[in-house]
Amino acid sequence: MNKTIVLSAALALASFGSVSPAAAGSGFQEQTRSDQGEARKEMKAGNQLSLREIERRVLPKMRGSEYLGPAYDATARAYRLKFIKDGRVTYVDVDARSGRIINRSR
DSSP states (O other), X not given: OHHHHHHHHHHHHHHTTOOOHHHHTXXXXXXXXXXXXHHHHXXXXXXXXXXXXXXXXXXXXXXXXXXXXXXXXXXXXXXXXXXXXXXXXXXXXXXXXXXXXXXXXX
């Protein structure tokens, strides 16, 4: 069971191309700021939903889970919302343009 959780988490991180902040240094922070700026720009242009709107749609579907926060991938134009329940982390990937859940890892 624990191997499944670790493997799922590793696959989820790999699919979003994540790098640990310690290993990436300022490059990671620059990419994060760039993605956040891109999200803001697209939202203001009316091309995608705001993070708050996406959270408003998704959080009620995750009852009983603690919401840990979002990440944005400008390339995929998707938000990844992170939750934890009973020691298990779940990532919910949401299309930023439609607000549709496109993937859920367990």
